Amino acid sequence: MAPAPSPSQNHLLAALPTAEYEFLVAHLEPVRLPLGEMLYEPGGQLQYAYFPTTAIVSLHYVMASGASAESAGVGNEGIVGISLFMGGNTTPSAAVVQTGGHAYRLEGGKLLQEFNRAGLMQRLLLRYTQALMTQMSQTAACNRHHSVEQQLCRWLLLTLDRLSGSNLVMTQELIASMLGVRREGITEAAGNLQRAGVISYRRGHIAVLDRAGLEQRVCECYGVVRTELKRLLCDVRYRQNEAGCNPLIR
Amino acid sequence: MAPAPSPSQNHLLAALPTAEYEFLVAHLEPVRLPLGEMLYEPGGQLQYAYFPTTAIVSLHYVMASGASAESAGVGNEGIVGISLFMGGNTTPSAAVVQTGGHAYRLEGGKLLQEFNRAGLMQRLLLRYTQALMTQMSQTAACNRHHSVEQQLCRWLLLTLDRLSGSNLVMTQELIASMLGVRREGITEAAGNLQRAGVISYRRGHIAVLDRAGLEQRVCECYGVVRTELKRLLCDVRYRQNEAGCNPLIR
DNA sequence: ACTTGTCTGGGCGCTAGCGCACAGAACTCG
DNA sequence: CGAGTTCTGTGCGCTAGCGCCCAGACAAGT
Numbered sequence: 001m002a003p004a005p006s007p008s009q010n011h012l013l014a015a016l017p018t019a020e021y022e023f024l025v026a027h028l029e030p031v032r033l034p035l036g037e038m039l040y041e042p043g044g045q046l047q048y049a050y051f052p053t054t055a056i057v058s059l060h061y062v063m064a065s066g067a068s069a070e071s072a073g074v075g076n077e078g079i080v081g082i083s084l085f086m087g088g089n090t091t092p093s094a095a096v097v098q099t100g101g102h103a104y105r106l107e108g109g110k111l112l113q114e115f116n117r118a119g120l121m122q123r124l125l126l127r128y129t130q131a132l133m134t135q136m137s138q139t140a141a142c143n144r145h146h147s148v149e150q151q152l153c154r155w156l157l158l159t160l161d162r163l164s165g166s167n168l169v170m171t172q173e174l175i176a177s178m179l180g181v182r183r184e185g186i187t188e189a190a191g192n193l194q195r196a197g198v199i200s201y202r203r204g205h206i207a208v209l210d211r212a213g214l215e216q217r218v219c220e221c222y223g224v225v226r227t228e229l230k231r232l233l234c235d236v237r238y239r240q241n242e243a244g245c246n247p248l249i250r
Numbered sequence: 251m252a253p254a255p256s257p258s259q260n261h262l263l264a265a266l267p268t269a270e271y272e273f274l275v276a277h278l279e280p281v282r283l284p285l286g287e288m289l290y291e292p293g294g295q296l297q298y299a300y301f302p303t304t305a306i307v308s309l310h311y312v313m314a315s316g317a318s319a320e321s322a323g324v325g326n327e328g329i330v331g332i333s334l335f336m337g338g339n340t341t342p343s344a345a346v347v348q349t350g351g352h353a354y355r356l357e358g359g360k361l362l363q364e365f366n367r368a369g370l371m372q373r374l375l376l377r378y379t380q381a382l383m384t385q386m387s388q389t390a391a392c393n394r395h396h397s398v399e400q401q402l403c404r405w406l407l408l409t410l411d412r413l414s415g416s417n418l419v420m421t422q423e424l425i426a427s428m429l430g431v432r433r434e435g436i437t438e439a440a441g442n443l444q445r446a447g448v449i450s451y452r453r454g455h456i457a458v459l460d461r462a463g464l465e466q467r468v469c470e471c472y473g474v475v476r477t478e479l480k481r482l483l484c485d486v487r488y489r490q491n492e493a494g495c496n497p498l499i500r
Numbered sequence: 501a502c503t504t505g506t507c508t509g510g511g512c513g514c515t516a517g518c519g520c521a522c523a524g525a526a527c528t529c530g
Numbered sequence: 531c532g533a534g535t536t537c538t539g540t541g542c543g544c545t546a547g548c549g550c551c552c553a554g555a556c557a558a559g560t
Contacts (some may be wrong), residue, residue, distance in 0.1 A: 061391045064470050069394045071387030086380040087373055088482050092474050093387055118368055123337055130336040133383055137321030137343055140390040141311045144319045144430040148517075171537065180394040182518060187538060203526055203537055220314050224342050232338050398547075421507065432548060437508060453507055453556055 007104050009053040011077050012124055015233065020121050024114060028104040033057070035100035035169070039080055042092050048105040049081035055101030056162050058178055061093045069143065069180030072135040073098065075162025077229060082129050084108045085115040085122075098178065099159065099169065127232040134228040142221040143180070149189040151179050153218035156199070156208065158225065166208040193217075257354050259303040261327050262374055265483065270371050274364060278354040283307070285350035285419070289330055292342050298355040299331035305351030306412050308428055311343045319393065319430030322385040323348065325412025327479060332379050334358045335365040335372075348428065349409065349419065377482040384478040392471040398431050399439040403468035405429060406449070406458065408475065416458040443467075 007028050008014040013021065033039070033055040040046055042062070050057065057080045060070040071093060074080050080103075083091050114121045142151055155178065159168055172190060176183040190206075193199045198213035199206055208214065215222075257278050258264040263271065283289070283305040290296055292312070300307065307330045310320040321343060324330050330353075333341050339358075364371050392401055405428065409418055422440060426433040440456075443449045448463035449456055458464065465472075 059387070061387060061474075063391065063395060065395070067395050069391040071390045083380055085376070086383075087377040088380045088478075091380070092384060092478055116368070118366070126335070127337040129379070129383075130333055130338045130341070133336075133379075133386060134342060136383060136386040136390060137309070137311055140321045140386060140393055141313065141319040141430070143390050143393040145313060145315070145317050173537075180391070183538085184519090184540085185517065187540085188517095191539080201538095224311075228338075228342055423507075433508090434510085434549090435547065437510085438547095441509080451508095 005053040005102050007051065007053070009076055010051040010079075010104065011233070012079055012128060013051055013104070015124055017120055020114070020119060024106065024110075024121075027110045028106055031103055031105050033097045033101060033103050035097055037097045039095040039097065040090070041094050043090055045090055046081050046084050046108055048107060049079055049084055049111045050103045050105050051079050052076050052101065052103040052162075054099075054164070055097055055103050056099035056159060057095050057103075058098040059091075059093050059095050060178065067180060068177055069139075070178040071139050072132055073158060073162070073178075074132075075099075075159075077162065077233070078128050078132065079125065081108070081111070082125070082132065084111050085125060086129070098174070099163070124233070131225075131229045131232045135225050138221045138225050142219060146219040146221065147189075148179070148181050148185045149192060149217065150219040151181075152186060152189045152193070153214045154222040155179060156206070157211075157214050157218055157222050160208055160211070160214075161226070166211070168206045168208075169204060170206055171204045255303040255352050257301065257303070259326055260301040260329075260354065261483070262329055262378060263301055263354070265374055267370055270364070270369060274356065274360070274371070277360045278356055281353055281355050283347045283351060283353050285347055287347045289345040289347065290340070291344050293340055295340055296331050296334050296358055298357060299329055299334055299361045300353045300355050301329050302326050302351065302353040302412075304349075304414070305347055305353050306349035306409060307345050307353075308348040309341075309343050309345050310428065317430060318427055319389075320428040321389050322382055323408060323412070323428075324382075325349075325409075327412065327483070328378050328382065329375065331358070331361070332375070332382065334361050335375060336379070348424070349413070374483070381475075381479045381482045385475050388471045388475050392469060393430070396469040396471065397439075398429070398435045399442060400467065400469040401429050401431075402436060402439045402443070403464045404472040406456070407461075407464050407468055407472050410458055410461065410464075411476070416461070418456045418458075419454060420456055421454045 007025055013024065016024070039050060039057060052074060053076050056073055056075040058070050059072045059074065060068050062068040080095050083089055115125060142154065152175065155175065160166060172186040173183045176186045190199065190201060194201065196213060198210045199208050201207065257275055263274065289300060289307060302325050304326070306323055306325040308320050309322045309324065310318050312318040330345050333339055365375060392404065402425065405425065410416060422436040423433045426436045440449065440451060444451065446463060448460045449458050451457065
């Protein structure tokens with residue numbers, strides 16, 4: 001959470017042609033998103049959309065029983081608050097900051113205005129939304145068929161792709177609640193990965209030592225999500241700039 | 251699969267104002283969708299969008315191992331082929347006819363053309379897409395936390411809402427592959443429901459005898475999906491006509 | 501009627517993950 | 531530096547669902 005980053009670290013914004021970019025930047029407001037903050041709650045009306053730069057936000061549903069499960073995550077490759085332009089203005093899921101950091105927020109009306117111009121921003125937003133759907137449906141399949149360890153690998157890789165370094169600030173408890181499994185299940189899976197030298201961790205900090213090792217253990221779901229994001233967003237890149245490509249869409 | 255139904259039995263079409271409706275109807279082509287037909291396969295380019303009237307289509311992902319899991323279903327409340335206007339033109343999931351019946355198909359270009367008019371059809375399609383996302387993320391959560399029996403109830407209710415009667419043509423094997431569980435698991439759960447007098451079945455035919463019984467056993471996921479669909483589509487209903495409201499959005 | 505293929509009903513043993521409970525280890529803050 | 535809190539490791543017993551297998555039941559076709 002060090003120096004405030006530039007809007008173009010968000011890859012949706014970075015992909016915009018200069019005119020659109022300038023228009024939006026004028027209305028963007030940098031915000032710090034501390035871990036645990038709830039950007040919106042189930043059913044609550046949205047005020048702002050958020051373009052994360054260094055933060056990561058988790059979209060998840062909390063059941064009546066208190067159990068929860070993440071359906072998708074959003075980092076610097078995307079935007080939080082698509083229901084603003086999809087028309088629903090809210091969703092039954094919550095959006096919670098999973099990795100503290102920075103984002104730019106945009107007043108809902110402005111986003112809608114830009115969307116309705118039917119320009120490249122619209123096209124980008126819709127494609128991103130489709131990528132998000134892929135993530136959701138893949139999560140559904142993964143929840144059904146893959147082991148906790150595989151899911152942990154998927155989750156670590158997806159998170160890693162949204163960060164600059166390879167250190168996550170993240171307790172096992174928190175990961176467990178994202179994946180919707182027991183904390184002890186994560187302890188065990190993470191223990192395996194640590195013993196294999198793939199990661200190392202201490203109290204709330206995970207360092208990925210061997211990314212290839214993760215990729216070797218992960219299920220196909222990670223690849224599907226990553227490839228689809230790349231496909232959907234890489235050929236809608238109009239402005240070449242300092243931001244480079246999102247790791248997720250490299 | 252008896253008499254060919256009217257386009258307005260599809261509730262997206264039915265909700266259109268007369269002008270848009272007339273435009274589209276001119277380009278709609280009735281098709282029979284036999285059980286098991288694959289409307290599009292993972293990664294394949296889409297030619298047509300489909301508006302089911304009496305058919306039901308399942309969107310699901312098939313893993314490398316052959317295991318599969320449905321992420322959402324589409325009946326007369328929706329449209330198959332949203333990636334045509336979302337911009338991706340294809341998805342990693344397959345679309346397979348889960349209940350044989352009728353649909354109207356529309357050439358992809360025409361759909362896009364209508365979408366790009368930015369009229370009510372666009373608004374409807376986006377809202378429907380959001381409802382679909384709700385379904386997907388709810389499926390993810392449900393896969394994680396609920397029992398096979400609860401999921402079967404959810405699935406039966408969602409299917410029932412898309413049909414006129416209360417008889418499904420459906421083997422246990424097929425249901426199992428939708429839910430991504432073992433066929434024996436469905437045998438057992440269905441056996442329970444039958445013993446409780448909630449359903450009755452014989453070789454590929456299921457009759458729901460006691461809908462309230464299902465609603466009593468189902469998990470919250472059904473309600474969330476149903477309520478959200480209702481919220482998203484009921485207040486975008488412009489043309490009152492013979493179709494009435496989708497059972498899903500009654 | 502008889503055969504053939506397709507569905508459904510069980511009956512194993514097995515395992516991944518759950519729920520619970522507790523101890524030790526690592527940070528934090530007074 | 532010590533007290534308190536928050537994480538992590540581990541060890542149970544338990545259960546839902548899996549994989550496999552086979553028997554019976556039903557339907558359709560020749």
